[in-house]
Amino acid sequence: MNQVSPISIVQITDMHLFAAENHHLVGIPTRDSFQAVIERLKDLQPELDLLLLTGDLSGDGTVESYENLQNLLSPLKIPTYWVPGNHDCAIAMDEILNLGLLSRRKSFERGKWNFILLNSSVPECVHGHLSAETLNWLDSQLKILSNYPTVIALHHPPFLVNSEWLDSSTLQNPEELFAILDNHPQVKLVLCGHIHQEFEYQRHNVHYLGTPSTCIQFKPKSATFALEQKPPGFRLLKLYPDGNWETWVERVSYFHPVELKAKGY
Ligand SMILES: [Fe+2]
Numbered sequence: 591m592n593q594v595s596p597i598s599i600v601q602i603t604d605m606h607l608f609a610a611e612n613h614h615l616v617g618i619p620t621r622d623s624f625q626a627v628i629e630r631l632k633d634l635q636p637e638l639d640l641l642l643l644t645g646d647l648s649g650d651g652t653v654e655s656y657e658n659l660q661n662l663l664s665p666l667k668i669p670t671y672w673v674p675g676n677h678d679c680a681i682a683m684d685e686i687l688n689l690g691l692l693s694r695r696k697s698f699e700r701g702k703w704n705f706i707l708l709n710s711s712v713p714e715c716v717h718g719h720l721s722a723e724t725l726n727w728l729d730s731q732l733k734i735l736s737n738y739p740t741v742i743a744l745h746h747p748p749f750l751v752n753s754e755w756l757d758s759s760t761l762q763n764p765e766e767l768f769a770i771l772d773n774h775p776q777v778k779l780v781l782c783g784h785i786h787q788e789f790e791y792q793r794h795n796v797h798y799l800g801t802p803s804t805c806i807q808f809k810p811k812s813a814t815f816a817l818e819q820k821p822p823g824f825r826l827l828k829l830y831p832d833g834n835w836e837t838w839v840e841r842v843s844y845f846h847p848v849e850l851k852a853k854g855y
Contacts (some may be wrong), residue, residue, distance in 0.1 A: 596829050598829075599741075603784075628662055630666065641670040642671055645746075647675070652664070673696075687783070695707075704737050720767055728742075738776065739833035740774070754813040777796055778797065779827070786807050788839045802839060
């Protein structure tokens with residue numbers, strides 16, 4: 591790789607896999623919709639450097655769901671890192687998703703960028719919160735690590751998306767995160783899951799990005815739970831060693847009718 595070549599990252603989020611491979615989530619067989627994303631990533635594979643999975647990898651938190659994930663990802667042969675979401679079981683993930691190219695590491699460097707992954711999940715809760723321990727660890731990592739441009743990833747967005755039901759379960763202490771990020775201008779990007787839709791928010795010089803799920807898509811700006819009949823998607827990011835970056839969302843050609851009248855998921 592020459593000095594100006596970017597690294598290519600894919601963010602995959604909210605797969606909601608289950609122990610039973612044919613399990614449907616409000617009409618969508620989540621394994622099949624994720625498989626459609628995997629097939630597209632196989633085409634892109636030669637140019638991909640790493641995958642970031644931003645939570646709700648499982649819909650039921652079972653060991654089997656994480657084994658299914660492992661099996662689905664293994665043909666890609668791409669280094670993969672992850673954070674838990676509110677539907678996940680962080681303990682099971684730590685044990686299972688740490689084999690071969692799957693790593694539970696939460697701080698690493700690639701292509702002259704630093705990556706710091708945060709666990710915002712709270713056991714038995716839908717909303718997110720960053721503990722004092724996690725916030726202190728983030729601050730110390732940002733002090734210890736080189737001044738490379740930095741990507742942070744966490745499941746719960748530290749911003750609102752103008753959707754009342756979703757906004758009640760975003761990160762509950764965003765100000766504590768912002769207070770740290772304000773002291774570390776090398777942070778360029780914050781990647782989030784949870785909202786099952788494309789979203790972009792900018793605060794100071796940091797861009798906060800939300801990404802579609804690989805299964806069901808939430809209807810933007812809806813006050814109550816509502817779905818949208820849109821295909822599964824993922825986010826591509828090109829990160830240049832000088833700190834510049836580009837990103838876009840890609841959707842795959844997969845169609846399965848969703849239960850648009852569902853009241854929850
Ligand atoms: Fe979530």
